[in-house]
Amino acid sequence: MRIGAGVDVGSTQTKAVLLADNAKIEVVARALIDTGANVRMAAQDAFEKCCQVAGVTPGDVGFVVGTGYGRYKISFGQAQLTEISCHARGAHFLCPGTRTVIDMGGQDAKAISVGSSGEVLDFVMNDKCAAGTGRFLSNAADVMGITLDEVGPLSLKATRPVKIATVCTVFVESDILSYLAQGKRAEDILGGVHLAIAKRTVSLARRVTIEPEISMTGGVARNPGMVYALEQVLGRSLLISPDAHFMGAVGAAIFALERIDQSFESTVLRGEHAASSGN
Amino acid sequence: MPLVAGIDCGTGFTKALLASQTAPGKPLTVLGKGRVRSSVNVDQAATGALEEAMKAAGVDRRDITYIAATGFGRYGLSFRDIAITEITTAARGAFFLRQRPGPVLDVGSQCTRAIGVTDRGKVNTFKSNDKCAAGSGMFIARAAKYLNIALESVGELSLHAQHPQPISSICAVLAESEIINHVSAGVSVEDILRGIHESLAERAGAMLKRVGLGNDVMFIGGVARQQGMAEALRHKLGVQVTVPEDCDFVCALGAAVLGLQRSAVKN
Numbered sequence: 001m002r003i004g005a006g007v008d009v010g011s012t013q014t015k016a017v018l019l020a021d022n023a024k025i026e027v028v029a030r031a032l033i034d035t036g037a038n039v040r041m042a043a044q045d046a047f048e049k050c051c052q053v054a055g056v057t058p059g060d061v062g063f064v065v066g067t068g069y070g071r072y073k074i075s076f077g078q079a080q081l082t083e084i085s086c087h088a089r090g091a092h093f094l095c096p097g098t099r100t101v102i103d104m105g106g107q108d109a110k111a112i113s114v115g116s117s118g119e120v121l122d123f124v125m126n127d128k129c130a131a132g133t134g135r136f137l138s139n140a141a142d143v144m145g146i147t148l149d150e151v152g153p154l155s156l157k158a159t160r161p162v163k164i165a166t167v168c169t170v171f172v173e174s175d176i177l178s179y180l181a182q183g184k185r186a187e188d189i190l191g192g193v194h195l196a197i198a199k200r201t202v203s204l205a206r207r208v209t210i211e212p213e214i215s216m217t218g219g220v221a222r223n224p225g226m227v228y229a230l231e232q233v234l235g236r237s238l239l240i241s242p243d244a245h246f247m248g249a250v251g252a253a254i255f256a257l258e259r260i261d262q263s264f265e266s267t268v269l270r271g272e273h274a275a276s277s278g279n
Numbered sequence: 280m281p282l283v284a285g286i287d288c289g290t291g292f293t294k295a296l297l298a299s300q301t302a303p304g305k306p307l308t309v310l311g312k313g314r315v316r317s318s319v320n321v322d323q324a325a326t327g328a329l330e331e332a333m334k335a336a337g338v339d340r341r342d343i344t345y346i347a348a349t350g351f352g353r354y355g356l357s358f359r360d361i362a363i364t365e366i367t368t369a370a371r372g373a374f375f376l377r378q379r380p381g382p383v384l385d386v387g388s389q390c391t392r393a394i395g396v397t398d399r400g401k402v403n404t405f406k407s408n409d410k411c412a413a414g415s416g417m418f419i420a421r422a423a424k425y426l427n428i429a430l431e432s433v434g435e436l437s438l439h440a441q442h443p444q445p446i447s448s449i450c451a452v453l454a455e456s457e458i459i460n461h462v463s464a465g466v467s468v469e470d471i472l473r474g475i476h477e478s479l480a481e482r483a484g485a486m487l488k489r490v491g492l493g494n495d496v497m498f499i500g501g502v503a504r505q506q507g508m509a510e511a512l513r514h515k516l517g518v519q520v521t522v523p524e525d526c527d528f529v530c531a532l533g534a535a536v537l538g539l540q541r542s543a544v545k546n
Contacts, residue, residue, distance in 0.1 A: 011456055107453060130452035169452040170412035181319035
């Protein structure tokens with residue numbers, strides 16, 4: 001049984017996944033930890049936790065691919081790939097037919113156009129603004145005095161979503177406070193906030209062509225309010241894998257498995273070639 | 280004798296200024312000032328600032344003949360006689376102080392504005408950050424929070440930078456990671472803060488150039504109290520940057536000046 005590992009060191013959380021190729025390829029272990037200040041340690045911890053869950057030793061893992069913003073800080077990875085390639089590849093694997101990926105993570109929002117074999121055709125990302133990221137939502141949660149896990153479900157209960165004119169994280173903070181002062185319901189405020197972010201994200205995604213099927217990946221995919229708002233704005237449903245949060249790591253692990261195959265094949269072929277030329 | 284209050288309901292602080300004029304044509308005299316942190320209840324913050332100003336001026340609420348509100352929260356102020364945009368009041372306040380035209384840069388808690396002022400103290404043209412908080416005081420306030428230093432000491436610390444470290448993020452929220460990276464790379468707090476001031480100065484400079492830079496910029500708003508920021512502007516723009524005393528009361532002053540004119544017309 002060959003095992004490949006993907007470690008996705010995100011700005012906020014580090015995700016690691018082990019993928020085993022045993023008749024069929026499947027995810028056998030996952031680990032999720034906060035990245036914190038020590039990126040190297042976070043990657044190591046997530047990887048070891050994964051090995052423990054799967055009951056294997058790090059030595060059993062044939063190849064490790066690192067991805068995410070902290071990928072170059074992973075000391076034990078054999079290769080580094082961008083999270084864009086990894087999300088595309090992961091979504092192609094777990095949500096077959098995916099042609100567009102909307103990835104909303106801790107500090108970035110991306111839209112990726114994916115080819116028929118999981119390759120990246122084009123992508124756009126928010127490099128200047130926190131709108132549409134997990135940071136935006138955790139800020140909103142802080143202002144409202146609730147937890148990040150509560151914002152999505154609450155927003156689904158909105159009956160008259162408020163208007164949010166700008167999506168700047170700082171400005172929305174003031175907007176939320178003044179709506180609260182006006183006595184607006186938390187549900188309606190959050191409904192408006194999610195809708196504003198969904199509109200912004202979809203307009204970002206329109207800069208690459210949005211083609212069905214559309215997958216959502218990244219930590220924000222766990223927020224049902226954002227999924228609903230995006231589906232409203234897009235006018236169609238999204239493919240969301242239970243492993244959406246781990247998609248970057250899953251993609252990295254697929255690349256890792258491929259690398260094992262390549263090195264396996266090249267060793268075998270080279271060996272055969274040497275043997276045949278010897279005759 | 281008209282006694283006018285100019286109240287600037289900003290996003291960060293609410294400033295009140297009391298002014299009077301002994302006779303028409305005579306110069307306006309500032310009697311007192313007050314500043315409190317803004318809250319979602321505009322009336323409450325404005326009352327607090329006004330009471331502080333009344334105490335300083337030694338006047339009673341009944342003595343006030345006219346109240347001109349300005350700033351982000353001006354329409355939330357229930358006891359106003361008039362609401363005037365902060366762009367108009369910034370121009371008028373700055374003109375009152377220097378008695379000549381020229382550009383004004385106003386950097387507040389959430390807003391950054393460059394205003395071209397005519398030779399009569401009116402707004403010629405302006406540019407403002409209406410979509411996001413990049414370049415505003417909030418950027419600095421958040422950075423100070425991450426660095427765990429008091430906002431009041433930011434300006435002074437920044438002046439002592441040796442090797443300013445530029446910040447490439449323009450988003451006040453995303454800059455956090457960059458600042459943390461600088462800290463973990465061992466960059467001094469002074470160099471980080473000056474880098475932030477220089478990044479903000481760069482953005483402000485671009486706005487100023489669009490309204491006409493001239494050779495003497497009047498720098499107002501709460502952020503103008505940070506010497507490091509004024510220094511960064513001088514360095515980036517290569518022009519004279521003047522920070523008036525009570526630089527964060529300029530809009531309140533402009534509101535009072537315009538309020539006096541208005542109350543004279545009314546009577």
